[in-house]
Amino acid sequence: MQSIELSQHLATIVGADAVLTGEAAAPYFADWRGRYRGDALAVVFPSDTQQVSAVVKLCAENNIAIVPQGGNTSLCGASVPLADGSKQVVVNLSRMNRLRALDAVNYTMTVEAGCKLASLYEAAEQVDRLFPLGLTAIAPHCEIGGNLSTNAGGIGVLRYGNARDLVLGLEVVLPDGRIWDGLRSLRKDNTGYDLKHLFIGAEGTLGIITAAVLKLFPRPQSVATACVAVRDPAAAVALLAHLRATCGDNISGFEIISRSCLDLVFKNIPDTYEPFASKHEWIVITQLADVLDAPLDAALIAALEMFDEGVVEYTVTLDKDRAERWWKLRKNISDAQKIEGISIKHDVSVPIGRVAEFIAQASAALRNAWPGIRIVAFGHIGDGNIHYNASMPDAAQNMAFIEQYEQDVNSIVYKVVARLDGSISAEHGLGQLKRDEITRYKSPLELELMRSIKHAIDPHGLMNPGKVL
């Protein structure tokens, strides 16, 4: 089929205004950071599931690969076409943005893939419910279909789980264009294999998620926040275990920040201040939230008083603005770092109890190889998930360093991760970025199982090729 003929066919399915080619389509062939740029025959914007189905059928019949795309905010190149000259069509779900149902009694909503995450926060709020997938910075841009396809994480995982934990049912267009209606809103259903968990986190390689039934939660009313200076990451990990045991699972955030992060933030972000009179090497920001009107500050203070294995000092507040000033330190790390130049980034996880070992071992190995290297470590210590970035403090040196040594840095960091039974991609997925790398760390048997499943569901390999596997 010629390219023009294909466009005409696609236009009969989705309407002429919903097919872009050539220059008009180009923005959809690159990711938002400009790291990945591919090419495709067209980008189409279906308005409903039937259109997605018809588009996929047409592509499948003509042996054209399909690249599902949402808000295109992937950090690993999962949502853009390959640059290998193969025949591909980008299927952008953004027009499928209806809220199909909102059931406050069942604590569920049924949403289409193209709904912006931020719009789902609002929809839930309007019926006094919470949708807790905590990617606040990117929520106005990312779409729920992409969030589910990458099993997104974020700030709320400690309490509410990853994206997959928030799903009761899915609707998926399969690689041959057929529609699997798995849009159940049941809390319990033991009638065979759990297919939804296969499509969640598959990065669009098994089918296109077109809609989902999501869980809602009650909205917390009371919040207490603590800023805690801790001796080291080991103390932070022990503190978290202690807080869970004494305050329960209402801990809805537990983030660690190193001195190097704080210094970058103070230097580059206006209106940011040391949270304590003295400087500390590591601080933790943690938050206790409850639907009940409970004296959470007293609970936090009591728990912190009881704990003496490495808490240097702490302060607790019920005041929203004061808490927000602390969170500002955490939320601006990436931006503060960007101002200093790029860095070699890692999104890794280890068992929570081994976070301290990971930071110590990886940092020692990197400093041994490159004395003077700047290590910026921070993140969701409550999930064992550390964002661990390395660069040279001198901007002139840094570019050359990254160009020459990125692979070596990765290799050192990932080897420590593997030794500690961790993951080289905690929440960002594999996409194009780590597709080859993962083959060094996953067992051949696990890769074989993944390929068997891929082959069973997408025998012609048309669904988002070159990603994940």
Added chain:
Amino acid sequence: MQSIELSQHLATIVGADAVLTGEAAAPYFADWRGRYRGDALAVVFPSDTQQVSAVVKLCAENNIAIVPQGGNTSLCGASVPLADGSKQVVVNLSRMNRLRALDAVNYTMTVEAGCKLASLYEAAEQVDRLFPLGLTAIAPHCEIGGNLSTNAGGIGVLRYGNARDLVLGLEVVLPDGRIWDGLRSLRKDNTGYDLKHLFIGAEGTLGIITAAVLKLFPRPQSVATACVAVRDPAAAVALLAHLRATCGDNISGFEIISRSCLDLVFKNIPDTYEPFASKHEWIVITQLADVLDAPLDAALIAALEMFDEGVVEYTVTLDKDRAERWWKLRKNISDAQKIEGISIKHDVSVPIGRVAEFIAQASAALRNAWPGIRIVAFGHIGDGNIHYNASMPDAAQNMAFIEQYEQDVNSIVYKVVARLDGSISAEHGLGQLKRDEITRYKSPLELELMRSIKHAIDPHGLMNPGKVL
């Protein structure tokens, strides 16, 4: 391979004392209620994963089917061999009962499949943690491998989720005998397809779960319990939504009991009493539990006072014994019913908001067909999961009724379930019992997807054949 030769081979793998045949093996070929009885060449009791692997390899090489078995407490015949004369070996995991690791800081434990559920409660308690899979009645008998293979539910689902939600990692012996080591204890790991969710709930048809990393939780310290007389199931459902919104997700139980259940309990179980001075048609028992030392009784009373859509009367207690007397009503329903004779049992679920419709529609249809039919409805209304049993009150009539009309009763009940987008097996699984029935209610496409996956992982169909699919 001759049967004797096979036994000898098996004995070289697991030891002569760990292979039973003939009469000694017979108890393992039937389920605990005696509903299913099959036959197999032998039952083997491997002591570790390597032995399981070697046994499965031997069977696979000789085209002998494998029936994984734990505590053999399945309600659907999933854990016993078929009676069709085919070559089968039962692999009983009970000797694999080591606690491999217990990490209070990471809130995880690594356990082997043959661990009794009750022993896991104890292990967690010893480090001041909770393992919340709430099947208390059967916990001394069932084993965690079976709990995971059937994605068990129970009393704690409302707060802690089903069995699959409690798992971080798995070790599985595949149908060809190879071992998949997925024993990760990570809270976040986005590196490809989530294989563990495929094996959980597969009822042993894709492989044998030999070990798992399980999540632990803090132990609640304060508990308040309410017994609430409600106008009808609709009021109960609305009350739950209201309680979640005002008291939060610390509601750790919400069970409904109908008058017919109460009457059976009072009649047949000693030391049980009406919770109120007047008789009510429907009562709810609900429980609020918190790790924090919070005034939960006040919270429950405030929430109940605020709610006037169908609460007839209520009473709240912090007293354990008083609460236990209420729970006794719920926990003895099955036993009370058994004394009156057998019944046609259903374990169904619908979206929580439709529970009232389900009970009304199913009961109307059954009463229309068989006036005088006794309907015993109770269960986990917080999960939309109703145990819905039908029988004739007259014992003499009842046997004939069940013999003649069981299929018709099922058909009426399941049709209502299907109309309300529910599930015909909420927590018990399919096993042999509902293997055919499910084909009427699941879409052909979903069945096809399940079969494709089965074929990809178990191409020769040797793993627990005749169950699920």
